Amino acid sequence: MGLHRFSPPMSGRMGTLKVLASIRDSVVIEYGCMGHMMYGRRFLNKTGVSERGKTYSTHIDETDISLGDKSRLDRTIAEIIENDKPKVIFLLPSAVPEIIGTDLPAICKELQPQYPDIPLVPFGYGGFDIFGYRGVQETLLHLAKTLSSDVEKSLEPKFNIIGSCSDMFRFQSDAEEIIRIMEGTFGIKPSCVMTSHTSVDEIRNMGEASINLVIRREGIPAAEYLGNRFNTPYLVGRPYGIKGTIQWIKDIGKILNLSLDKEFIREEEETIKDQLLPTIPVLSHILRSHPEESIICLGGHADVVKGILNYATEEMMLTKGPCWCDSPDMSNEEIPYLTEDGWASIIKSYKKSLVMASGEALEWGERNLSLQISNPDTKWRLNPYLPPFVGFRGALNLIDLWLNAILDQED
Structure with a gap:
């Protein structure tokens, strides 16, 4: 070591x-x-x-x-x-x-x-x-193999969430937002939230679900095993942003052959747009007059970085800065793995840009701690009801964080 x-x-x-x-x-x-x-x-x-x-x-x-x-x-x-x-x-x-x-x-x-x-x-x-994420992957798979029981499919559709674990920052809030969206859009409840909100019996009954929602790539082997054993389809992805969340919902609807509650989606979308409307002149001014402040740099779990980056650049028109992941196994050209020296250099160099990373990195770099998206953490996180990063509420939360972080730099 x-x-x-x-x-x-x-x-x-x-x-x-x-x-x-x-x-x-x-x-x-x-x-x-x-x-x-x-x-x-x-x-x-x-x-x-x-x-x-x-x-x-x-x-x-x-x-x-x-x-x-x-x-x-x-x-x-x-x-x-x-x-x-x-x-x-x-x-x-x-x-x-x-x-x-x-x-x-x-x-x-x-x-x-x-x-x-x-x-x-x-x-x-x-x-x-x-490496840690390999431990997560093998553990999720081993739990599915050793604890899941032969059960009948539920008469009413249910879903499992695979990959909600305590190594991820804001994991409980993100899982709750996914549950809220699934209930609001399809009227279905979870069978097992693996593993942040679950019990031994719920893992044993995972086979009753109609779909497995894999919210991190480490859960794919477990989903493949459950799919082969119980003939359960799965969807891989984390729903970020407005368009991203709606597309994620549509993908689930196609898999389950269920109609969407369009009124629920319309209300969620309109709420975000109403809240966003007063900020458009401010964001437009920043993009035009202070382009360095609209650059976003992200570091953390590769799936989290990719999801937030897509929302920031494709829906909110922020500019992509250097991004990195915290596992060499997940590294690619777009989001490479960086060691301490690599990400420390980025935090030092992009002083006026939005930097979202671990609490430890942000505290060391004297950056805005509200922009934390990954561990290691430096604080206690006892409240599971904080705003999420995924889903509709996560989209609004991220806009709020970005806007205030930019304005704080101008003060």
Whole structure:
């Protein structure tokens, strides 16, 4: 693991933890050093994921490592089952057991007959060589494979959201906006919001849904598995902006063969246009007289960056500046992966432009913190009802943020 001036990239283990910890009626046991889980728990509390799924660490000492003694883990599982009575236990390795080759799947297989009604589900990716989003992807897929049950399709159409996880900034608000739009446009409710608003039973019933809404590319393998097993179609994409959200709705309507509530869409669109009308002269003046202030630079998850960029440049006529993503696996020509030196240089150079990035990057660069769109964060985020970035309400929220950020620079 290299040296970093800022927070190091999210590891696969942390990606896995951020997916699992929000699942109600579950327990996550980390087989490893106590400090790892304490750090992870602190992050989860700051994002508003507090004791939905319980998290524990066994701690390990020299005897466990040198002699391969796993009795501490056996006792931990027995005690948790007796006291907490979870519906499933997830086992997560930390770096040391991963390095010495502790076989968690074999341990779970050995112990499972003692607890026939409580699945013991092991996960990998405890080492530092696996990037965080790979951990998210494999965890979503593994959950779909191990927990989903053979169920009948719901008589009334339902939907799953795949990829709403606590590693994403404003994840709860974005999920709520998607739920609101689906209910308002089609009159259908969610079966499972994987994993920010879900329980063990809801994951088990994912097969009842009529469509899977994949809101980040890491959820595609899970959606493909569910599609093959339950014949459930899926749509990949995050709805940003007015036109983008309407097109996203139309795509869902085609897949489900459902008619849209055009009145709901009209009211949402008119609300945004009414609110936007007084700002048009101000924005026009900025675009014409202060072009450097209409440049937008974005950094974060590639899907978030792409979605907000399209809205900003195609609907709001802002100018694309340098953009970057936070994963080398998602890098492309339009949105490359940048290391610390790369994005720090952009923040320093584009002093009058709109910069939307992680809270840590914005705070370091003394930029407008209201423009945060990604983690690492520097604040506590306990309120799940903040304005979203996706959907109709997200479109209005972004306009509000951009306009005020530009005006603040002129003061």
